[in-house]
Amino acid sequence: MTIKLKVENVSKLFNDKRGEGLSLLKQGRAKDEIFRDIGVTVGIDNVSFEVNEGEIFVIMGLSGSGKSTLVRTLNGLIKPTMGKIMIGGDDVASCDAKRLREIRRREITMVFQHFALFPHKTVAENVAFGLRVRGLGKDERRQAAIEALARVGLQDHADSMPDQLSGGMQQRVGLARGLATDPEILLMDEPFGALDPLIRREMQDELIVLQKELKKTIIFITHDLNEALLLGDRIAIMKDGAFVQVGTAQDIVSHPADDYVRAFVADVDRSRVFTASDIAKDADHIPVHTKAIRALAVMDKAGVDLAHVVDAKEMLVGAVTRETLEAAKPDTPVADLMDTDVPSVSGESYINEMYTAAQSGAPIAVTDEDGKFVGSIEPASIFGHLASDESAGDDEDGTADDALPPQPAAPEPLGSDVRDAKQERPNQ
Amino acid sequence: MSPSDLLILPFEDWINAFVRGFLVPNFRPLFRALQVPVNEVLQGFDAFFAWVPMLAVTAAFALLAWRVVGRGMAIVTIVGFCFIDMIELWPETMTTLAMIITSVLFCTVIGVPIGILVARSDRAWKLTRPILDIMQTVPSFVYLVPIVMLFGVGMAPGIIATIIFALPPIIRMTNLGIRNVRGDLIEAAEAFGATPTQTLLEVQVPLAMRTIMAGLNQTLMLAMSMVVIAALIGAGGLGLVVNTGLGRLNVGQATAGGVGIVILAIVLDRITQGFAEPGKGQKTGLIAALKSFVSGQTVEPASQTYSDKTA
Structure with a gap:
């Protein structure tokens, strides 16, 4: 970088x-x-x-x-x-x-707190100011100004005076002015x-x-x-x-x-700060063609009652519970036993977007942008992350696990790629 | 018992010695040379207004008054100018007008740059301010003495006296206007890479224009009053009419000249005020649009001519 x-x-x-x-x-x-x-x-x-x-x-x-x-x-x-x-x-x-x-x-350009638009120039002239001082011709300036205004959705106001616009629109003009010189x-x-x-x-x-x-x-x-x-x-x-x-x-x-x-x-409001990938834990997942008996062994080892199922490309396809596996014949493939209706969220989702998924009480699967399985979240652990007590954030494992069955598979927060996840903020 | 019993200062002699013994012999050519541009411009305007027919001048002023101020003022202009013509003072009025325009032109050319300069430097402003204060406190009559000593008598010295007398407001108002431009606008201009000259011409001067116009109006009014007084040292026009009337105790003549001056003053004052008043003439409403449709592109409202002037 x-x-x-x-x-x-x-x-x-x-x-x-x-x-x-x-x-x-x-x-x-x-x-x-x-x-x-x-x-x-x-x-x-x-x-x-x-x-x-x-x-x-x-x-x-x-x-x-x-x-x-x-x-x-x-x-x-x-x-x-x-x-x-x-x-x-x-x-x-x-x-x-x-x-x-x-x-x-x-x-380097600048956008100002009080917009600082020139009141005697039209919106387009304001936007083109940086190009004007650079000495660009009239037509070129106009075109660049319209392009920059189109980015902020104000191309129709090019010939208005700044004081005819609302505050939000004026600052959009300020932003367009900052962008016009690229x-x-x-x-x-x-x-x-x-x-x-x-x-x-x-x-x-x-x-x-x-x-x-x-x-x-x-x-x-x-x-x-x-x-x-x-x-x-x-x-x-x-x-x-x-x-x-x-x-x-x-x-x-x-x-x-x-x-x-x-x-x-x-x-x-922490639910708007932490994303699913911040609080997701690594969880063992089961390939879709595994036989029930093998799947049970994996779950025993991890000490969980529910595991997510992925296909050959690691894409999330469903989840199986211990109950179903125990009831089925040992060599039945997991594919026939799994529940395909699994609560799942994208890694970029903020906690406040996960409440619906958490309603069922089942662990929530977390997927990356391609739909690959990256980890799971116990619904109960969400509350641990909402507490503003620092120890809750510090020791992400402890608090979350207290309320849950023991989970020996050392879960590591996937917080390392928060930056990437952060850039993609979904519209709410 | 008074201080004069102890000591008498030959102040009068000092000044005489300084002006007659030093300034006049050494700088006469310089003062003569200063008159040349003033004279040229004055004669140009004088000849122009003598050549243009009375009706054309009246029509032009009426149109200007209509566009800048309103219909009422246009009617006042027409009636007033016709009255001046009918009392047979039109040529004198035009001479006075030429004198005023010349003085105001020189005041603008000298005053606006000085105003800009002192607006950009606190030190320059500190130096200039007391000079302006003195210029505004000295009674207009007192100017005339040194002017006559240095420049002689006639039209040009009269104009020079007028220029000096009418200069302070435009310097003050230009300074004020430039200094009052919002700081973040100047910052914005700088942040986008404008040079100091670009900032001045693109942002500061256009935004200070209304204040400068108000200064111009003040200057014009001062020039108006001084041009009349300047008749004492040989300047012509309506001032001369008043003076002659006074000298001959001809009440009618003096009053006629006075009325001419008042009419001219009202018209010029209202028109320049129209330029300086915010909101006047810059409305883009239906009526304004219709007006500009009817009258074509004759006069643009002040606010819209900013960019053209500075382009």
């Missing part, structure tokens, strides 16, 4: 004319102490991170945490006091104005913060759908943890100008780095 943006030891101090604050900061003095002593504000305190191609990297923090300052250093709107910001081969923090403009014109990196500074909740939700879903298609590298700023968890492939929690924790949504919810993060995640 290519690294698109690399931020190394970036700090930003405000009001630090003589560089005193920087040297104090390097000595490890606390930020409030520096402010009290010499009046220097530390906006960003030694932040480093990398963003991969096609990733949504969310920087989440409350107001005053320095997230807006940080995102503005990424395209050079604010020059960091120290550190490097590498985009391609260029260091945004130190390159000259001409090179910086070139980078802004081609590689940049590699898109900075989004609390883009949905000024929208009302319903529209915000809609825009979030739309961004996810759009991102599937575009695969841009997005740095997304928000103060809303739920939004961060929903959109972010990786999330950085920012406090007082520094990163407290960087990780996937699941990492952050199940392993908060400190009390600050813990306090944040306490209210999170």
Whole structure:
């Protein structure tokens, strides 16, 4: 995976004319102490991170945490006091104005919290602004603008003025403006913060759908943890100008780095964070042509009363219970005994989409996107994962198993591929 | 007992020595040269308005007033201009108009760039502000003395006095307009790779246009009042009519000149205010659409000409 943006030891101090604050900061003095002593504000305190191609990297923090300052250093709107910001081969923090403009014109654009649409230009002219400053001809600009507007479903409003559109539509125009120059990196500074909740939700879903298609590298700023968890492939929690924790949504919810993060995640709706593949366990499965006696042996070894049946391609085809197997003749193939109506969910489903499947009380089969069997979930274990108690998340096996018959087959959570699963968020 | 018993400052002599002994002998050619462009432009406008028939000028102003302000103002314009013509002051009015347009033109050419400059630099603004304050506090009569010393008498010195007198509002309002452009819009322009010049022409100036127009209106009004006073140093037009009337104690003549000035002032004020007022002339409703259909492309509402001006 290519690294698109690399931020190394970036700090930003405000009001630090003589560089005193920087040297104090390097000595490890606390930020409030520096402010009290010499009046220097530390906006960003030694932040480093990398963003991969096609990733949504969310920087989440409350107001005053320095997230807006940080995102503005990424395209050079604010020059960091120290550190490097590498985009391609260029260091945004130190390159000259001409090179910086070139980078802004081609590689990195921005979507603003309050839309920042030019009120004296039409929607199409707004969208084409980046191309205009690049010096493109009128027809080319118009065409690119219409294409970008079509992506956000506003091609019919090309000749409206921005103030004739609703807030959600205006931000779509802002997004189209960001996309029109076809940049590699898109900075989004609390883009949905000024929208009302319903529209915000809609825009979030739309961004996810759009991102599937575009695969841009997005740095997304928000103060809303739920939004961060929903959109972010990786999330950085920012406090007082520094990163407290960087990780996937699941990492952050199940392993908060400190009390600050813990306090944040306490209210999170976990059923929207964890997916089936996060909580599924490896389970023994039985090939469809196995004889009943062999199948029983497998189940005895695993100590379970129900096993899922797969075909030659490992596709889920059904499930058999101990009862049926014991009642049947020993050499009957499992294919004749299995129940084909098995509750199953895709690995990408969130817990809150699994409640129906869990109703029957039988273990839920988890399949990958091709329908291959990847594991199973005991309905009772779902509740363990909804508890916000950290130990429940930490020790995923223990809590879940307490309520169940012993399951010796060392079950390992399939959490390793959460990233891939996360990108495919189904519409609810 | 007063301070003058102790010490008398020969202030008058100092100024005389400075102006007569230093400025005039050393810089006379420079001040003469400064008059040249003013004179050229003034004579151009003067000749133009003398050449265009009265009815054509009236029709043009009425149309402008109709499009920018409304029907009522168009009627006022027509009636007013006809009245001026019927009291036989049309040529003088046109001279005054040429003088005002010349002054305002120079004020714009000088004032808008200065306004932009001081808007972009706090230091420049700190330096300029007291100068503007002084320019606005000095009574208009006081300007005339040094002007006569340096430039002599006549039309061009009168215009130069007018330019200096009417310059501050347009500088102030341009500065204000540019500074009041929302910060995130400028940030957005920069974030998309606009150069400072592109940001200025594409975003700042168009968005400051209404405020600049309000400044232009103020400048115009000041120019109007100064152009009359400038008649004292040999500038012609309606001011001269008033002056002559005053000198001869001819109440009728002075009043006629005054009425001419008032009519011209009302028309010019309302039209430029129309440009500066938000919402006026930029409605895209049915009536506006019909109006533009009827009148063709004569006058575009201010807001829609932004992009053309800056393109």
